[in-house]
Amino acid sequence: xxxxxxxxxxDIKPKEKQTKLxxxxxQKKIPVKEFVEYFVSASDVDKxxxxxxxxxxxxxxxxxxxxxxxxxxEYINYKLPRVKWGVPEAIGNMSKDYPEKTAKAIPYLLKNxxxxxxxxxxxxxxxxxxLSEIAKNNPETRKRLxxxxxxxxxxxxxNGVKNVYVKALKAIDKKKL
Numbered sequence: 391x392x393x394x395x396x397x398x399x400x401d402i403k404p405k406e407k408q409t410k411l412x413x414x415x416x417q418k419k420i421p422v423k424e425f426v427e428y429f430v431s432a433s434d435v436d437k438x439x440x441x442x443x444x445x446x447x448x449x450x451x452x453x454x455x456x457x458x459x460x461x462x463x464e465y466i467n468y469k470l471p472r473v474k475w476g477v478p479e480a481i482g483n484m485s486k487d488y489p490e491k492t493a494k495a496i497p498y499l500l501k502n503x504x505x506x507x508x509x510x511x512x513x514x515x516x517x518x519x520x521l522s523e524i525a526k527n528n529p530e531t532r533k534r535l536x537x538x539x540x541x542x543x544x545x546x547x548x549n550g551v552k553n554v555y556v557k558a559l560k561a562i563d564k565k566k567l
Contacts, residue, residue: 393414393419393420394411394414394420394424394425394428394440395428397410397411397414398411398436398439404439407439408439408442408443408446411425411439411440411443412443412446412447415443415447415454416447416450416451416454422454422455422457422458423458425440425443426455426458426461428440429441429444429465430461434469434470437465437468437470437472437473438470438471438472438473438476439472440476441465441472441473441475441476441477441480442472442475442476443476444462444476444477444479444480445475445476445477445479445480445483447480448479448480448481448483448484449483452483452484452486452487452488453487455480455484456484456487456488456491459481459484459488459491459492459494459495460494462477462480462481462495463481463494463495463498465477466478466481466495466498466499466501466502467498467501467502471510471512471513474502474513474516475512475513475516476516478495478499478502478516478517478519478520479516479519479520481495481499481520481523481524482516482519482520482521482522482523482524483523485520485523485524485526485527485528486523486527489524489527489528489531490528492520492523492524492527492528493524493528493530493531495520495524496521496524496531496534496535499517499520499521499524500517500521500538502514502516502517503517503518503521503538503542505545505546505547511548511550511551514546514548514551515548515550515551515554518542518551518554518555519554521535521538521539521555521558522539522554522555522557522558523558525539525558525562526558526561526562532562536559536562539555539558539559540559542555543555543556543559
């Protein structure tokens with residue numbers, strides 16, 4: 391945990407910290423298990439930084455975080471917005487390679503789609519991204535998710551969030567052809 395703390399406590403800019411964390415984990419200078427354990431026990435500020443890094447790690451190396459999906463599920467609805475952004479994006483990024491594992495996130499992600507004070511536009515967008523990636527990559531989830539997407543499209547006020555679902559429906563429709 392020394393290397394993680396060293397990066398997070400350094401005087402560099404937050405974006406640079408995130409980049410260094412991603413590089414260190416992807417290059418196996420920091421073991422993934424150690425990184426996830428640190429995330430779980432970290433302060434809220436460090437949790438946010440780690441969650442942010444996770445979305446980038448999962449984009450390039452989804453296999454690194456796949457063994458820890460169950461741990462990530464516990465944090466999809468965490469109180470801190472940065473965690474509610476990063477963890478769902480990581481789940482969405484992993485869905486192509488791990489469609490069955492990421493499908494377990496659906497009930498947690500659905501909690502982040504509702505209109506309320508807690509679920510900001512960014513939180514709803516991140517949940518939409520993860521849900522749409524799960525639906526695109528796991529045909530078994532579509533029967534359940536597509537009617538939910540259609541309902542959200544009708545009620546969602548933010549076009550950015552709405553468009554994530556619209557694009558997913560179009561992509562799924564093309565796969566059927």
